[in-house]
Amino acid sequence: MQFRSFENSDTPAICDLWRQHSNLRGKYHGLNPVVFERLVLSKTYFDPRGVWLAMEGDEAIGMVHAAFGIAENQQGLDRQRGLISQLLLRIGGQADAVATRLLELAEQYLIQQGAAQVEFGGYFPVSPFYLGLYGGSRFVGVLAEDQRTCHVLAANGYTACGSVVINHWRLGDFRQVVDRQQMLIGRSYGIENVSESHPQTWLQSCHYDAASQKIFQLKEKRSGETVGQVAFWEMEPLAENWGQNAMGLVELSIVPHCRRKGLATYLVGESLRQLKQSGIGLIEIQHVATDEVVKALCNKLDFRPIDSTVLWKKQLQTS
DSSP states (O other), X not given: OEEEEOOGGGHHHHHHHHHTTTTSTTBOTTOOHHHHIIIIITSXXXXXXXXXXXXXXXXXXXXXXXXXXXXXTSSSEEEEEEEEEEEEEOXXXXXXXXXXXXXXXXXXXXXXXXXXXEEESOOTTSOOSOTTTBSSSSOOSEETTOHHHHHHHHHTTOEEEEEEEEEEEEGGGOOOOOSHHHHHHHHHEEEEEXXXXXXXXXXXXXXXXXTSEEEEEEEETTTOOEEEEEEEEEOTTGGGGGTSOEEEEEEEEEOGGGTTSSHHHHHHHXXXXXXXXXXXXXXXXXXXXXXXXXXXXXXXXXXXXXXEEXXXXXXXXXX
């Protein structure tokens, strides 16, 4: 068995490894070299030194991809925040030993680059890779049903540090909230589709294609003031698994002086109505399990929890 860093000719072998474990609901089933090139290798911050493969003869039996989180200002990398973006293992008796060695190599690379801790997958929007291939509307941690990866991480010193709930809503069952508060909001505020706007940050330009987002703003009719914004992106190619046009809600904001007045409910509800009219069949929202505000919004709009992810982290031995 040999462990070595990434070579350009490794892409088909990596895709083969990926497809061995593509039965998960939140993992894209049809990964091929073209898609892998577009969504992973083409990123401006991709570093082949962070990818290691375990080889048995000419066959790849394992792969790990180490990277770095995104800085808080979303304008570059944060090299103190190490990530394991992906771990792939061939089904077999040596999988645990292979995983341990691959994780060691990945962690050594992260330490050499200045990282003091490592997370698995990271938490969107600081996750630099695999959006659209794993996880859902955001790439966060490990899918709870991916027990194999969770077991490997726990055995190698990683600690579960939180959970994210994945909620789905099929727009065929759409029912917009109608009450006195929402009717009054509709008289004073309007929704504007501003999807043609350019990416506002370096991170957005790295994550999303130009035509993959739908952005709606909530504006007060009298003053024209923008008081809220919601953004969705087309969950491709992952949505191919489900046979529906799907979008993920990835941003929702209301200006501070207008919060807790029902405006978020109105903005999201009206946006969903317009998305349904445009042919979108499914919407996904993710939220940290302890976030009661977003949880309450999901309940009000009849989003249903269908899955969850586990967040993992580990302190690195830098001395």
